[in-house]
Amino acid sequence: MRVVVADDSLLTREGICHLLSRAGWTVAGQADNGDALLALVNAEQPDLAVVDIKMPPTHTDEGLVAAERIRAAHPTVGVLVLSQYVEPGYALRLLQDYPERVGYLLKERVFDPAVLVDALRRLADGETVIDPTIVARIMARRRVQDPLERLTERERQVLGLIAEGLSNKGVAARLTITERTVEAHVAQVFAKLGLSDDTASHRRVLAALAFLRSAGTG
Incomplete structure (x- = not known):
C-alpha cells in the first residue's frame, strides 16, 4: 500500500512516515499544505492519504477541505484526517458527503503504530474509522x-x-x-x-x- 502524509509540522510528518515505513508501508510523498497535498495525490495516485486537519495558510480546516477534494476526485483513495481536538462536527461533515474510506482520529493516537496501521487497513478495505474519544x-x-x-x-x-x-x-x-x-x-x-x-x-x-x-x- 502506498501512502502520502500531509502535515505542516516536519517532526510530525517524519514521525508518521517512520512508523509507516517500519510497518512495511510505502510512503509515496509528503506535503506541508493542502495545495501541495492535492498535487501530490494527483501525481502519485496513492492508496491512502494521512492529513492534518489544520494546515497553512489559515490553520482552520484546510486539511478537511483537501480531504473532501481528494475523495471527490479520487474515490479509491482513502483519507485519514487527524486532529488535535475532539470535533464531532468535522467528522460528520466528512462522512455526510463521503461515507466510505474516510477516517477521523485524534493526532496523539496515530503515534501508536498498531492504531495507525489498523485504521489505514480498515480504510483500504472501504470502511469508516471514527476516534473512540469522539x-x-x-x-x-x-x-x-x-x-x-x-x-x-x-x-x-x-x-x-x-x-x-x-x-x-x-x-x-x-x-x-x-x-x-x-x-x-x-x-x-x-x-x-x-x-x-x-x-x-x-x-x-x-x-x-x-x-x-x-x-x-x-
Missing part, C-alpha cells in the same frame, strides 16, 4: 429530543462501536458477547432508526451518521 463524548452527553432515544442501553453501546467502524465480530469482542447476539442488536438498531433494507455496509454508515448527528441535539 464516540465516548457523544455517548456521555445529555440530549434533548434524542433521535436515538428509542434504543436500549446495550443497543446504544453497539451503535457507538459501529460508529467507531467496528465489524460485528469486533463489537462482540469489545462487549464480550456472541456475534449472533451482536447481529440481533444491530438488526434492532437498524429497525428503530428506520434504515431501509439496504446493503449492511451502507446501513452501518447511515447508523454512524445518525449517531454523530445526535451530538448536535444536546
Whole structure:
C-alpha cells in the first residue's frame, strides 16, 4: 500500500512516515499544505492519504477541505484526517458527503503504530474509522429530543462501536458477547432508526451518521 502524509509540522510528518515505513508501508510523498497535498495525490495516485486537519495558510480546516477534494476526485483513495481536538462536527461533515474510506482520529493516537496501521487497513478495505474519544463524548452527553432515544442501553453501546467502524465480530469482542447476539442488536438498531433494507455496509454508515448527528441535539 502506498501512502502520502500531509502535515505542516516536519517532526510530525517524519514521525508518521517512520512508523509507516517500519510497518512495511510505502510512503509515496509528503506535503506541508493542502495545495501541495492535492498535487501530490494527483501525481502519485496513492492508496491512502494521512492529513492534518489544520494546515497553512489559515490553520482552520484546510486539511478537511483537501480531504473532501481528494475523495471527490479520487474515490479509491482513502483519507485519514487527524486532529488535535475532539470535533464531532468535522467528522460528520466528512462522512455526510463521503461515507466510505474516510477516517477521523485524534493526532496523539496515530503515534501508536498498531492504531495507525489498523485504521489505514480498515480504510483500504472501504470502511469508516471514527476516534473512540469522539464516540465516548457523544455517548456521555445529555440530549434533548434524542433521535436515538428509542434504543436500549446495550443497543446504544453497539451503535457507538459501529460508529467507531467496528465489524460485528469486533463489537462482540469489545462487549464480550456472541456475534449472533451482536447481529440481533444491530438488526434492532437498524429497525428503530428506520434504515431501509439496504446493503449492511451502507446501513452501518447511515447508523454512524445518525449517531454523530445526535451530538448536535444536546
